[in-house]
Amino acid sequence: MKVGLFIPCYINAVYPEVGRASYELLVRLGCDVEYPLDQTCCGQPMANAGFERDAKDLAERMNTLFAKYDYVVGPSASCVVFVREGYPRLLDNYKEHACVDSRIWEICEFIHDVLKPAKIDARFPHKVSLQNSCHGVRKLGLSSPSELSVPYMSKLRDLLGLVEGIEIVEPERRDECCGFGGMFAVEENAVSGRMGRDKVRAHVATGAEYIVGADSSCLMHMQGIIAHDKLAVKTLHVVEILNSKL
Known part of the structure; x- marks a missing residue:
């Protein structure tokens, strides 16, 4: 193709x-x-x-x-x-x-x-916390929205589950917005910043080494908070993990 x-x-x-x-x-x-x-x-x-x-x-x-x-x-x-x-x-x-x-x-x-790969030749021996972006969840169906009474599924978790050595966790209120939202972060920066800080703290509470997601914009927003607050957790796009060589 x-x-x-x-x-x-x-x-x-x-x-x-x-x-x-x-x-x-x-x-x-x-x-x-x-x-x-x-x-x-x-x-x-x-x-x-x-x-x-x-x-x-x-x-x-x-x-x-x-x-x-x-x-x-x-x-x-x-x-x-x-x-x-x-x-x-x-x-x-x-x-x-x-x-x-x-x-x-x-x-x-x-x-x-x-x-639909049956396996991915990748290794990432770290604990990661999934970041579910609003567009990914509610527009593309990358995971099931928590507000709907439907069985839970996550395509990101499915893919990361093919990676050798990885441990996958999710924060409390797993699909709550991180506060970025494009122009929202500019026009309502105080609210956006507080939402981001709450989200980062929820990820940190999982004990994960990395916050991983499919939207670099959300990860960028949270990385700014991580840098400002001098936190040890890091951010990483899902594809960087899937592309990790054995």
Whole structure:
């Protein structure tokens, strides 16, 4: 299968190691992966700020750039959700099942639901606490929302369970928001900071060495609090663990 790797702008700028791990992991799992060098922002920041129509040119550019791929895969739930939900409104001459929104997947969702590996040759002998991002849980179904009376499941836990030596735990109120929320962290910074501090403390209470999740934006928010409060816990994207070599 031909996969176009979509690396969101903030990951490209702040967490390039997540982009590299995403590429290497997909190749290791048998995908034919290309990284289009001319890609730019998907437009989500504009939409979050209330200027979605200003993202139209970015949507058209991305739709053209990724047109030739069977799958478009990116390591960010919130960006993937924006493309899926926002692009049908933004694209000229929109055709259902033909545009990029119908072929884009969050990377953990893609590995779990499409590739379905029986094993992953990775080792990570550490205790990790799962960070469930709001977009991942409630828009992409990466885990079951706690507010619904449904059996618990977690695709992140399933994937990490394939890694040798890992111990997986989850904090109390496992899918409570970390407080980032894009523009929310800017416009309501005091509330956002308090939510983040509460979330970090819940992760620390598990005794985990790492907070791991599928959204670098949430991890970035919590890492700022960890650095400010001089805590020993670290943050890590799930793909970096799945790509850990034996």
